[in-house]
Amino acid sequence: MKIYFIITAIVLIVLSSCDRTYVVSGKVISDVDGQMITNAKIITSERLTIYSDSLGKFRLNLFGPGSRSDKLEVLVIKEGYETKYFDLSKYEDVHNITLELKPYNTPFITKYPLSFVTTAYYVNLTIVNLIVLFTLGFVFFKKVKYRWLWIALILLVNLTLRVNYINGYIDVDFFHFPFYFKHYSFYPFTFKIPILFSTIAFWSIYFIDRNRIIKN
Structure with missing residues (x-):
């Protein structure tokens, strides 16, 4: 029970942020x-x-x-x-x-199409979010070894690549929560590519040798 409250506290601290103008x-x-x-x-x-x-x-x-x-x-x-x-x-x-x-008359050309921003948003909103929610539900309700550790890893150990569609520059966001709900209008120049390390690791172990991860 103590582990549950510790994980909840960590989640709330990471998610919380102060709005500044x-x-x-x-x-x-x-x-x-x-x-x-x-x-x-x-x-x-x-x-x-x-x-x-x-x-x-x-x-x-x-x-x-x-x-x-x-x-x-x-x-x-x-x-x-x-x-x-x-x-x-x-x-x-x-x-x-x-x-x-710079004075310029040549048409504006971006590194990637603007459609990448909206496409990535809807893929993350539907497919990625559903995969993460399903994984968390599976870990919580099944007899998974080290359940709370896996939940913490799935929530915290992720990486998001933020690719600027205009110039192609890439920013790396470490320890990103695996949920993508914020509308793309708040990051109109970027499309996000999530890399869910812990979710991928969990399902890889499960399908290769589920006895290592599921209690008998």
């Missing part, structure tokens, strides 16, 4: 002559779209990573300039950000 401000300029770019469309990772003002400046109120969105990200679009992705979480001073665009 980030005030992000800066300007959009040309990287050729430094001229301010007005009316540039700025799409954020938190269902918010704004435009730079007559001086090329902008101001955003974002909730930031761990609350609504996974990362502080924006996509800047302006006719006559390249469409460019920026990861704002990498800037040290988020109150004085300079976003530089």
